[in-house]
Amino acid sequence: MAQKLPKRTEDFAAWYNELVKRAGLAENSSVRGCMIIKPYGFAIWEKMQAILDQAFKATGHENAYFPLLIPKSYLSREAEHIEGFAKECAVVTHYRLKKSSDRQGVVVDPEAQLEEELIIRPTSETIIWHTYKNWIKSYRDLPLLINQWSNMMRWEMRPRLFLRTAEVLWQEGHTAHATREEAKQEALQMLHIYDKFVRDYMALPLLKGIKTEHERFAGAEETYTIEALMQDGKALQAGTSHFLGQKFAQAFGVTFTNQAGQLDHVWGTSWGVTTRLIGALVMTHSDDEGLVLPPRLAPIQVVIIPVYKSEAERRLVVQQATTLRAALLAQGVAVKLDDRDTHKPGWKFAEYELKGVPLRMAIGPIDLANHTVELARRDTRAKMTISMDNVVGTIQKLLRDIQDYLYQRAVDFRETHTTSVNTYEAFKTVIAQKGGFVLAHWDGTTETEKKIQAATKATIRCIPLDASPETGNCMYTGKPSRQRVVFAQAY
RNA sequence: CGGGGCGUAGCGUAGUCCGGUUAUCGCGCCUGCUUUGGGAGCAGGAGGUCGCAGGUUCGAGUCCUGCCGCCCCGACCA
Structure with missing residues (x-):
C-alpha cells in the first residue's frame, strides 16, 4: 500500500x-x-x-x-542591470585542479587563477x-x-x-x-x-x-x-x-x-x-490524487491497462489492446499500452492518476465479451463504458473536453478569487484571509508600494493592460488614481 | 547572512534526556505459492562506516569538542 x-x-x-x-x-x-x-x-x-x-x-x-x-566586466556596463543581478551570480575564478598534498583528493590550483573572473550567465x-x-x-x-x-x-x-x-x-x-x-x-x-x-x-x-x-x-x-x-x-x-x-x-x-x-x-x-x-x-x-495534465501537453494522453486472470485471457486482452493502440496512434493520439505483468491493474490505476494521464482505458474479459472498453477521466474522475466501435472518436472528443474543462475550471477559480476593494482595511482582510488577486487603487509611488508590501507581503503583480480606466483614490494614501492595479502575494 | 530544527538501510522512522549483549518498525527490494476490474495476501530473505573527525569511558547511535550537509522561517527571486 x-x-x-x-x-x-x-x-x-x-x-x-x-x-x-x-x-x-x-x-x-x-x-x-x-x-x-x-x-x-x-x-x-x-x-x-x-x-x-x-x-x-x-x-x-x-x-x-x-x-x-x-566576462565580469560586461556586467558592470549597465548600472541598473548589475544592481539587479550582482547578488546572485556564480563566479568562475580558476581553470584547473590539482592533487591535494595528501594525494587523497583534488584542490583548486592557485596558479590557475583567471585574470578576469567569468560569470555564469544569470x-x-x-x-x-x-x-x-x-x-x-x-x-x-x-x-x-x-x-x-x-x-x-x-x-x-x-x-x-x-x-x-x-x-x-x-x-x-x-x-x-x-x-x-x-x-x-x-x-x-x-x-x-x-x-x-x-x-x-x-x-x-x-x-x-x-x-x-x-x-x-x-x-x-x-x-x-x-x-x-x-x-x-x-x-x-x-x-x-x-x-x-x-x-x-x-x-x-x-x-x-x-x-x-x-x-x-x-x-x-x-x-x-x-x-x-x-x-x-x-x-x-492537480489534486490530492496527483498530477492533472491538460491533454495538449500530456506526454501520455491515453493509457491502456489490460485486465485479466489467466494467461489465455492475458493474450486475448493484450491483442485487442494492441489493435486499439494502433488505431489511436494512427490518429495522432499519444497512447501508451502498459502490458507489464509485474504490476496489478489497481496499482497501475493509481500510478497513472498520480502521473496525471488525462484518460485511462481499461480492457478485460468482460469488455471482450461485450465489445466495450472502460474509460476514466482524470480531471472529473468520471468512468464510462463505451462501445469498442467508437473508441477513437470518443477519445478524441474527450481529450478536447478535458482541455476545455480544465481551462474553464481555472477561469472560474480565478474569478472567484479576484476581489475589488476600496479601503486598506478591506485590502488587508482579503489578502490575509482569502488571498487571490485584489484590485485596488494605488497612487503610483514606489514608496506606497513598499509600505504595503512590508505590512501585508502583497506586491503589485501588474497594472493590467486591458483594464478600463477608473478614477479613484489610493487605498493607502488617498491620493488620486486613474486605474486599479492588481495586488497579490506571490511566489 | 540572522533565527529555529534535523542528520540512523533506497525512502520514512524508534532509540539519544538517563552510555551496556545481536540497532526498532513501516514502505520499497528479492524468492516461492496463492492472486490480478482500484495501490493484493501469506511465508521466507537481502540490505546499516547510526553525517564526518577527534575526545571521555572497560564500553558511545547515546556524553563532550570541532567540522560538514540538509530542511523550515526571514531578507532576495523567473
Whole structure:
C-alpha cells in the first residue's frame, strides 16, 4: 500500500513538493538548488519547447547560442542591470585542479587563477549586446530577431523544485530594432505569444500587464508580464517580456546608420519563459490524487491497462489492446499500452492518476465479451463504458473536453478569487484571509508600494493592460488614481 | 547572512534526556505459492562506516569538542 499525498488544504507546499517527486517530474540533486528533471518532467518541457519554438519561428525569430560564461566586466556596463543581478551570480575564478598534498583528493590550483573572473550567465543581455555591436551597422541589419534555448544560474537563497531553482532551463529572446515603436510592438507581440500558449496549451488563464518601476526587470524601460493564480491563492509570474529602450545599446555602443544617414542607438527587447511553467501547470490543475495534465501537453494522453486472470485471457486482452493502440496512434493520439505483468491493474490505476494521464482505458474479459472498453477521466474522475466501435472518436472528443474543462475550471477559480476593494482595511482582510488577486487603487509611488508590501507581503503583480480606466483614490494614501492595479502575494 | 530544527538501510522512522549483549518498525527490494476490474495476501530473505573527525569511558547511535550537509522561517527571486 503506497502512501497518500499530503492534502492541498492542509499543507500546500508539502503537497506540491511530494507531488513533483512522486509523479516523476523532478527531484533534488546533490547540488543545492539544482534539480534533476526526470524523463516524465522533461517530456513536458520538450512539448512546451516544441510549441513555443514554432511560434517564435513563425514570427521571424531564429535560434542561436551564446556562451554560458560572461566576462565580469560586461556586467558592470549597465548600472541598473548589475544592481539587479550582482547578488546572485556564480563566479568562475580558476581553470584547473590539482592533487591535494595528501594525494587523497583534488584542490583548486592557485596558479590557475583567471585574470578576469567569468560569470555564469544569470541572463544573457550583456554578452549578446556585446556581440550585437559587431552585427549591427545599418538599418538594413535590422530588425535582428534572435532566440536561444539555454540554461542560466541565479544563486537563489531558498530553492523550490521548478518554482525557484539555482539553475534554470529557459528560452531568452533578444531583439534589436530601428525604432522605439517597433521594439515596443515586439515586446508586446511576444507577451501575446506567451499568453496564447499558456491559455491554449496549459489551460491556464492569465492576467497581462505592466510591471511597476519597483518590480521591473533590471535594465528595462518597461516590463510586461503574464501573471497566473495558483490554487493556494498566490500569484505566479509565468513569463516576462521587456522593452529595453536604448539602454543596452548605449551601454554596449550598439549604433546603426538610419535611412537618413544619421547615427542612432538601436532599440531592444528581451523576453523569456522558464521551466517554472511546469510548476504553474502542477499548481493549477492537480489534486490530492496527483498530477492533472491538460491533454495538449500530456506526454501520455491515453493509457491502456489490460485486465485479466489467466494467461489465455492475458493474450486475448493484450491483442485487442494492441489493435486499439494502433488505431489511436494512427490518429495522432499519444497512447501508451502498459502490458507489464509485474504490476496489478489497481496499482497501475493509481500510478497513472498520480502521473496525471488525462484518460485511462481499461480492457478485460468482460469488455471482450461485450465489445466495450472502460474509460476514466482524470480531471472529473468520471468512468464510462463505451462501445469498442467508437473508441477513437470518443477519445478524441474527450481529450478536447478535458482541455476545455480544465481551462474553464481555472477561469472560474480565478474569478472567484479576484476581489475589488476600496479601503486598506478591506485590502488587508482579503489578502490575509482569502488571498487571490485584489484590485485596488494605488497612487503610483514606489514608496506606497513598499509600505504595503512590508505590512501585508502583497506586491503589485501588474497594472493590467486591458483594464478600463477608473478614477479613484489610493487605498493607502488617498491620493488620486486613474486605474486599479492588481495586488497579490506571490511566489 | 540572522533565527529555529534535523542528520540512523533506497525512502520514512524508534532509540539519544538517563552510555551496556545481536540497532526498532513501516514502505520499497528479492524468492516461492496463492492472486490480478482500484495501490493484493501469506511465508521466507537481502540490505546499516547510526553525517564526518577527534575526545571521555572497560564500553558511545547515546556524553563532550570541532567540522560538514540538509530542511523550515526571514531578507532576495523567473
